[in-house]
Amino acid sequence: MTKNWNRAVATSEARLRRLAQETATGSAVAVARPDERTAGDEGDIAQVVIDGEIAQRVADLRASLQQQLAKALDRLELGRYGYCEDCSEPIPAERLEFAPEATTCVPCQGRRDRVR
């Protein structure tokens, strides 16, 4: 069980590193830039505005993901990757598989989300 967990965490660790790299170079999240749309097509300004808002939200999401990735990488440096920041229990492998940037277990994350 622990052996499997270690192996699963090592896999998530590799994914975390790759994800951090991709996010830093911007290839992980494709942002539709309004200025790159084909110009002059019925002047769909409303669509461009919406695209701008979406781009902003994507940028925000990317920023917070980058922040979370950086935190997870810090945990990695400390040798605490895969362990919950709050309760220090091992984070279930399935959670790390789903979210390699996770630094808390589900109950602790739930507690944080409620506080916010």
Ligand SMILES: [Zn+2]
């Ligand atoms: Zn926890």
